[in-house]
Amino acid sequence: MSKIGKAPITIPEGVELNISSKNVEVKGPKGTLNVEMHRVIESKIEGNKLFLTLKDENSENGRAYWGLARALINNAVNGVKTGYIKELELVGVGYRAEKSGTDIKIAIGYSHPVIVKAPEGILLELPTNTEIKISGIDRQLVGQIASNIRDIRRPEPYKGKGIRYKGELVRRKQGKAAKA
Numbered sequence: 001m002s003k004i005g006k007a008p009i010t011i012p013e014g015v016e017l018n019i020s021s022k023n024v025e026v027k028g029p030k031g032t033l034n035v036e037m038h039r040v041i042e043s044k045i046e047g048n049k050l051f052l053t054l055k056d057e058n059s060e061n062g063r064a065y066w067g068l069a070r071a072l073i074n075n076a077v078n079g080v081k082t083g084y085i086k087e088l089e090l091v092g093v094g095y096r097a098e099k100s101g102t103d104i105k106i107a108i109g110y111s112h113p114v115i116v117k118a119p120e121g122i123l124l125e126l127p128t129n130t131e132i133k134i135s136g137i138d139r140q141l142v143g144q145i146a147s148n149i150r151d152i153r154r155p156e157p158y159k160g161k162g163i164r165y166k167g168e169l170v171r172r173k174q175g176k177a178a179k180a
Contacts, residue, residue, distance in 0.1 A: 005066030008049040009074050012081050017050060019043050024073055028080025031121070031137045035072045038065035079137035086146035088132040092161035095153075096129040104132065108153045108163065116149055131166070 011017060018025040024035045024043065037043070040062045042053050052070050054062045078084075090097060090108065097106045102118045104126065118124045122145055125133040132149060136142045146165070155162035155170040164170060 003067070005052055005054075005063065005070045007070065008051050009070065009077060011045070011048045011050060011077060013048075015077055015081055017045065017077075019045070024076070026073070026076040026080050028077070028137075030080050030083050033076040033080055033137060035069070035076050037069045037073075038062075040065055041069045075139045079139055083135055083137050084139045084142045086134045086142055087166035088134070088146060088149055089164055089166050090130040090132070090162075091155065091164060092159075095161070095163075097126055097132055098129065099124075099126050106149075106152065106163075109161075114152050116145075116152075119145065132163075 015026065015028040018027070022037050022039065024037060026033045026035065040055050040059045042055055044051050044053075050073065052066060052073075054066055056062060090106070092109065095106075095108050097104050099105075100115075102124065104116045104118075104124050106114045106116060108114060116124065119141065121138060122134060122136040122141060124145075125135070127133055134142055134146050134149070136145075150163045150165065153162045155164045155168070157171060157173045158175055160170045160172060
């Protein structure tokens with residue numbers, strides 16, 4: 001039995017689920033998401049809980065798909081209810097970001113500014129010129145955009161300069177020792 005898959009998903013007030021054969025549509029106050037389920041997963045709603053079960057207990061990867069489907073649907077339910085936020089920090093002399101429409105222009109030590117375009121459903125905000133706040137209802141998309149922005153200039157281990165997640169600890173190296 002999948003430990004994650006057998007746990008029921010609580011449907012909060014204001015969230016609506018529409019289940020077809022392989023697709024779950026989740027509607028809430030922040031928007032709508034669609035989650036596709038594997039063919040070995042069955043779903044049923046009892047009251048305000050969604051239960052997922054396996055059609056065939058002996059399927060090859062059924063238990064893995066069971067837990068995956070439960071996690072994806074739960075993330076969609078939480079996303080349309082409250083949303084997801086990732087925060088990044090720019091650390092370094094002269095590293096800054098500025099907003100231009102829905103996009104962000106980042107000066108990060110290259111000869112040209114890097115422009116990050118916000119995909120549909122993602123909101124990019126700048127609380128200060130060295131902080132970037134990424135928010136949206138799709139957890140995977142929010143995390144992917146945050147990772148893509150971080151990959152523009154990852155934190156380096158000697159001075160710690162670069163783009164990092166808020167609160168991330170960067171392991172520092174000692175550097176060269178001076179000769180006596």
